[in-house]
Amino acid sequence: MFFYYLQLAVRSFRRNRVLTVLMVLTLGLGIGASITTLTVLKLLSGDPLPTRSARLFTPVINPWAADSEGAVEQMPRWWGDMMSYTDAMSLLHARKAKRQAVTTLTKARIAPTKPGTYPFFGGGVLTTPDFFAMFDVPFAYGGGWSAQDGENRARVVVISSALNNRLFAGRDSVGKMLRVNDHEYRIIGVLKPWAPQPRFYALNFGDTYGDGDAVYLPLQSARANHMLPTNYSCWGPANTAHMETSPCAWVNLWVEFEHAADARAYKQFLKHYVQQQMALGRLHQPRVWLYSLTGFLDREQVVPSDLRLQTNLAFGFLLICIVNTVGLLLAKCLWRSREIGVRRAMGAMRRMIFAQYMVESAIVGITGGVLGLVFAELGLLAIRHQPASYAHLAHLDPSMFAATFAVALVASLIAGLLPAWRACVVVPAPQLKSI
């Protein structure tokens, strides 16, 4: 039966070529546009660490005297959800979570190893030892540093796979020296390619998406060499030479729990800490926040609002395309009332007519889906040529590939429902009379 319907559908398409092409093209355009924006939206709002994110949290406290909203116009929480060094280190040393790491970002100036080349900037992550285990960072050679190394201001560095390829042709470079901001650091580890998207551990410190950072340095060692964070927010006279004691927020604290449920106890601890500091006169506002990794991404609005707008627009467009396809399918089916009349008179049941028209719609849908895939690839190609920091990451993945066909099929079946229903209620007698 199915093949018979298929045959009928093909014959009907042949008879009405223009109408068929219009339908497929319309549906293809709508699907192409929505899949393109969805792919980018998924890329930008994705979970950077799917296996760990449920147990990773970041606490936020208000270091200001003023409450969080009123201090500066249009800039609520002006400290950028960063923490002062003092608070972050106190919470780190309290060791109330399974693992904890303080992070901040610097622009590391890396000296070239080959003569005739110029120094260049790479992202420099300043952090504490748990960073690597906590975020499941894969090592190709060597490993991270110990808490003792941090306290001793040891000049050690972990480098990215990209930097290792650039400077040492990808060979094991553990033990070699690297010049960062005019200071010699000993390489103790080389990472495998690692670039979580978005770069959640340095959200307010620069580009949200990219190829990953170049070097990872012990926070205290890097500060001893005067490396400055790329972002800081101060609420009093500050000095860049003494960021640790200045009234400035410039680090993030990340904590990992054994179970996500431990977050409740940690929040209590955080409240208690803030109350204690308020009693000492160091802090003034009791409110605390504890965000899960994905909650923090939402909070910081990592997805550009233009992109969300484009996604809405694409779905509005898809809706128009579906309405259009419904209209065209309906026109085609009304045009064939006489044919339906004949089939009904020859004994075809209503549900058979209904099935026949749904098969026809599904074929339109699948062809539209294939075309939509072509349009989506073209759209993503155009996006890859944009200068945005996420541009080169825009590729159609298998799940989106499958989603294209799901969307196409569902869209076409929805579009087919009305015409198919209209077709199966055609009364045969009047149609036959006019032959």
Add this chain to the structure above:
Amino acid sequence: MDIAPIFASLHKHRTPVALIVLEIALACAVFCNAVFIIGQRVAELGMSNAIAESHLVVISVNGSNPDTARADIPRNLAALRGIPGVTGAAVMTSIPFGQSAGVDGVSTGPDSQVHPGASRYMLGEGGPRVLGLRLLKGRFFGPGEYADSTLRGGMMPNGHVVIITQSLAQRLWPSGHALGQQLWVGSEKHYAVIGVTADVARPGSSSIGRGSAHYAVFFPLAPDPAFTQYVVRSAPQNRQRVLHAAEAKLHTLAPNMVIKGQTFAQIRDQAFTATRSMAWVLVLVCLVMLTVTAFGIVGLSSFWVRQRRRQIGIRRAIGATRANILRYFQTENFLIVSLGIALGMVLSWGVNLYLMKHYELPRLPWHYLPVGALTLWLIGQLAALGPALHASRVPPVVATRSV
């Protein structure tokens, strides 16, 4: 022309008519709002920035040695001024539309309720002239004010004077008496306003399109490691040559630093990348959407024409001219599109309310609605023209066949 028969026929084909009306309404809603957003973005592209944009080249020099910066900067500037074609060179801490930089909460006093965020520019001697700042009131900094102003590792200069942009002056002192007032930064530091300049853009692109896009303050500063931007001025036609010569010169003077030069035009261009690409995406979507809508109208109209061949033949046989038939289908299309537009106006308003709530968009000005309506009427008439012409060519003899 009598439209009663058209209504009768539309009433008979309620479902297809309803679909076309719905499609036009959706297209109208999306179109009006998209055109509104495009208009906004295009206006942003022309954002004012009162400096000599076409004369400037900017070379960022990062990683200078804090201990020698005070001696290096005058040496580098002297070398840059020696390049043929260069008419001036100065140092700054940040550049309009360039890399994001310091923002301060400023006010008229510690008890003030108004705390706009303003971008902080610090200029070396000669900076205002090289940039081409346009002074509206007051004066520029004197040589002594540069020499007395230092950072010593702090965030704020320890001088006593500031120049502010017109927008910021208006925000803080709406009565217009900014000159001579004290501008407070936080609750400890304050500076005397000695000048008001025409509006200069802030660094970065995040404030583009906002009311605060021109909130900026200028401080004088003696040579300091915080100066990372060398601004070089030349005639517009010499910019490229000057850029390459300046980069080469700084590379030889400061081999350990990261040096990157751009013309100011490039910097401005980059700041508006997102704005421009959004405008293009919207233009593209509008075009494709209108095409799709036109396809829909063509499809349904031709179906109607074919279905009514016999009626058309009868009308022709009893005296209707070709023009009558053509006009009939065009009028029919006009009525359907008008219905769609009426519904579309309501939808546009709804979509705009949604966008206002979620995307900080202002209210849709009413004049975008007639623009949308006219466009859709035009598209409708054009799309129906083909099928209507086809209909008008139906010969009267059709009426006599197969009755």
